[in-house]
Amino acid sequence: MAFTEKAVVFLLMMMAAFHVSQAAVHKVGDSSGWTIIGNIDYKKWAATKNFQVGDSIIFEYNAKFHNVMRVTHAMYKSCNASSPLTTMTTGNDTIKITNYGHHFFLCGIPGHCQAGQKVDINVVKVSAAAAPTPTSAMASPVPPANVPAPSPNVASPFIVAKGGVGVLTLAIALVAFLTLSTHA
Template sequence: MAFIEKAVFFLMMMMTAFQVSHAAVHKVGDSAGWTIIGNIDYKKWAATKNFQVGDTIIFEYNAKFHNVMRVTHAMYKSCNASSPLTTMSTGNDTIKITNYGHHFFLCGIPGHCQAGQKVDINVVKVSAAAAPSPTSAMASPVPPANVPAPSPNNAAPFIVVKGAGIALMTLLALALSSYA
């Protein structure tokens, strides 16, 4: 029985250590898209999203009337489209988020940014402190003072691959079935 308790505790520790992230696709402005029609509040839209590294941002718009410019914070604040970092104008522009921080976009057509056609995509780094601890997820069946220190391990470190959580649970189930 002690082995099962340790195995469950180990499984909880491993599941907490693995933060599985599923990339999301965000269409800027949702069904309205990237426009000045309809008084879309892109600041409010962005505030309702949880952007993460790996997510995809899609700007859909009429390319005859709009574009998308990636700009600096200062340019974003002042609606300055004179020297953007990048300019996109296909009407269906896709951007993959590859780093944390603020990503500023605006429409470079005169008057559009001033009318509210700008968005700050803020990708916040999730800290390990935000993840639940194994003891908060499940009470430890063994008081911590009675747990022996782990012995030195000279084994090669394992490599985490996609689906590792399922593989780990399968290995644990196999191990437990051999002790039943």
């Protein structure tokens, strides 16, 4: 196999590895889940995450006592649950992030949002070259002009694969490339 062909095969494997390893699953509230018990700071929780298009967020909660409502920014700020964009009530709701921007959720049970059961999932666009193209299935209810500027990202600009599967796939791609280059 010529070097050019090997390079193309290697690049295709690397692109596949990145695509496989890109999506992450975020359980809202981590082990505590979606609740008002334990004074969980969902704002602080969300600030520790790096949400990306393709990721999934899971709301786990007792459906007898809670729900999940997707709302506009104004409704989020005022804890207004009167006309949500969507309402989920299963107790185990998964939402796939399909676009950038802020996605606002709250519990519509009276008093729960006021007690802190609300979360702003902010999906920041990393760069035009590295980011996948978003779809409009989960359009942000806030126009970009009303969204505060994101905090500077202190992370390295190098694309890092998430999870063991991504690292394993990258390692396999590297071994395949080295094997192809030594058997030419």
